Amino acid sequence: xxxxxxxxxxxxxxxxxxxxxxxxxxxxxxxxxxxxxxxxxxxxxxxxxxxxxxxxxxxxxxxxxxxxxxxxxxxxxxxxxxxxxxxxxxxxxxxxxxxxxxxxxxxxxxxxxxxxxxxxxxxxxxxxxxxxxxxxxxxxxxxxxxxxxxxxxxxxxxxxxxxxxxxxxxxxxxxxxxxxxxxxxxxxxxxxxxxxx
Numbered sequence: 759x760x761x762x763x764x765x766x767x768x769x770x771x772x773x774x775x776x777x778x779x780x781x782x783x784x785x786x787x788x789x790x791x792x793x794x795x796x797x798x799x800x801x802x803x804x805x806x807x808x809x810x811x812x813x814x815x816x817x818x819x820x821x822x823x824x825x826x827x828x829x830x831x832x833x834x835x836x837x838x839x840x841x842x843x844x845x846x847x848x849x850x851x852x853x854x855x856x857x858x859x860x861x862x863x864x865x866x867x868x869x870x871x872x873x874x875x876x877x878x879x880x881x882x883x884x885x886x887x888x889x890x891x892x893x894x895x896x897x898x899x900x901x902x903x904x905x906x907x908x909x910x911x912x913x914x915x916x917x918x919x920x921x922x923x924x925x926x927x928x929x930x931x932x933x934x935x936x937x938x939x940x941x942x943x944x945x946x947x948x949x950x951x952x953x954x955x
Contacts, residue, residue, distance in 0.1 A: 759922050760922065762923075764780060776804060776807035777804050782800060782897070783897060795876045795949075796872065797870045798869050799868045802863060808854060808857070813851065815850075816850060817868065818847065818849075818869045818878060819849075820847070820882070822843065822864075822865040824864030825861035844943050877950045878947060878950075879950075883945070888935075889932075890933070891931050894948050894951075895924060896923065896933075896949070900920055900921060902943040904916065
């Protein structure tokens with residue numbers, strides 16, 4: 759597994775200057791934007807502007823901090839207010855999207871999966887949960903509170919803005935994560951390779 763803290767990941771600016779991105783994990787390792795199977799990142803949106811289109815990519819976005827952002831598809835297929843922290847919203851990367859801040863800068867968690875190669879599921883967890891790593895890649899990211907693995911595979915609790923990811927293709931293992939705080943919130947991302955890949 760690979761453990762990470764968001765503050766230790768260097769941000770890179772968007773091409774349009776409207777924000778910055780921190781790449782949390784990508785597969786295959788060192789893949790670029792044109793050849794990843796999946797990619798997880800955290801973006802800070804500082805100004806209104808367009809999202810880049812990613813042909814063939816399924817996207818999910820989760821508000822982490824701030825009042826939120828309105829996402830309007832250029833083809834009119836959706837007009838969505840991302841305003842609830844921890845609630846995933848899925849959309850196609852084939853469509854160009856205009857982002858309008860609701861009330862100031864926001865921070866967002868992003869998952870991109872290449873259609874036909876990988877399928878991603880994103881769930882917000884408020885209570886203890888269990889998962890298996892091995893066949894699927896799994897990533898966890900803590901929004902609030904401290905989380906501990908009772909089985910002690912994580913020696914130290916995961917805290918806000920920290921996470922861990924387990925690559926696929928390693929020895930299968932069962933894990934459990936339990937919150938230590940009443941208002942704890944954790945994202946669990948499961949990345950499944952499509953059959954034939």
